[in-house]
Amino acid sequence: MLNNINKTIKTFRIRSRKLSVKKHNNINIYWPLIGINLEKKKNLTNYFLNLYTPIILEIGFGFGEYLVNLCQKYKNINFIGIEVYIPGISFCLEKIYKLNLRNIKIIYSDALFFFINYAKNIKFYKINIFFPDPWPKRKHHKRRIIQRSLIKIIFKRLLINGILHIITDSFSYYESILKILKKFHGFQDISKIFKNFLKNNKIFNSRFKQKALVKKNKIYNLVYKKVF
Numbered sequence: 001m002l003n004n005i006n007k008t009i010k011t012f013r014i015r016s017r018k019l020s021v022k023k024h025n026n027i028n029i030y031w032p033l034i035g036i037n038l039e040k041k042k043n044l045t046n047y048f049l050n051l052y053t054p055i056i057l058e059i060g061f062g063f064g065e066y067l068v069n070l071c072q073k074y075k076n077i078n079f080i081g082i083e084v085y086i087p088g089i090s091f092c093l094e095k096i097y098k099l100n101l102r103n104i105k106i107i108y109s110d111a112l113f114f115f116i117n118y119a120k121n122i123k124f125y126k127i128n129i130f131f132p133d134p135w136p137k138r139k140h141h142k143r144r145i146i147q148r149s150l151i152k153i154i155f156k157r158l159l160i161n162g163i164l165h166i167i168t169d170s171f172s173y174y175e176s177i178l179k180i181l182k183k184f185h186g187f188q189d190i191s192k193i194f195k196n197f198l199k200n201n202k203i204f205n206s207r208f209k210q211k212a213l214v215k216k217n218k219i220y221n222l223v224y225k226k227v228f
């Protein structure tokens with residue numbers, strides 16, 4: 001499970017606190033059922049019972065609250081969550097197992113590493129990145145996950161009419177993402193259609209959404225459709 005970490009710039013902090021016995025057990029028990037051990041030759045769709053339904057990918061799902069809520073609601077869609085934070089993965093695996101959800105798989109990997117090495121034969125219906133680490137200090141901006149290089153890969157990996165959905169409560173991050181997306185031909189800004197997405201949305205729940213609300217931060221919602 002633990003070999004999918006990119007050796008280059010990290011977009012995340014490696015937090016090496018020891019896992020509790022429970023979290024460790026969750027990984028041992030549920031990973032073989034829900035986790036994907038990436039293999040170059042195996043197409044990711046083969047991990048699902050229903051091979052022909054669209055796939056939604058969430059990058060950096062944290063504890064997976066939103067991912068699991070969506071997955072419960074839309075049984076006719078397949079979901080993949082990708083994360084590097086093991087306590088979050090452990091929590092999410094347990095929830096998925098207890099809810100008996102069959103339309104979701106989890107990948108432990110740096111998302112960029114995953115896209116470059118393992119996602120060549122797959123197209124996603126939607127890719128969500130919610131509250132990516134903002135890396136507020138200027139000297140750390142290079143560690144932000146949303147760079148032109150990632151957007152370029154995501155664009156290739158989306159179906160036509162596929163959607164990239166990004167949410168952040170960092171204004172400077174929002175500005176830099178907007179700058180990248182505006183210059184990117186092939187993406188149409190459909191954020192206005194989703195302008196009420198955050199209002200009274202009980203399904204869209206996550207720890208970082210809660211943190212933003214407590215701090216009364218403005219939340220920016222960017223939704224782009226791949227049009228060609």
Ligand SMILES: C[S@@+](CC[C@H](N)C(=O)[O-])C[C@H]1O[C@@H](n2cnc3c(N)ncnc32)[C@H](O)[C@@H]1O
Pocket residue numbers: 011012059060061062063082083084085088109110111112129130131132133134145206207208209
């Ligand atoms: C600020 S948290 C937000 C978590 C969750 N989306 C939420 O709203 O609560 C950002 C998450 O992205 C994950 N992350 C950062 N860089 C990543 C990468 N390159 N690949 C996969 N996950 C990454 C982190 O481990 C962290 O859990």
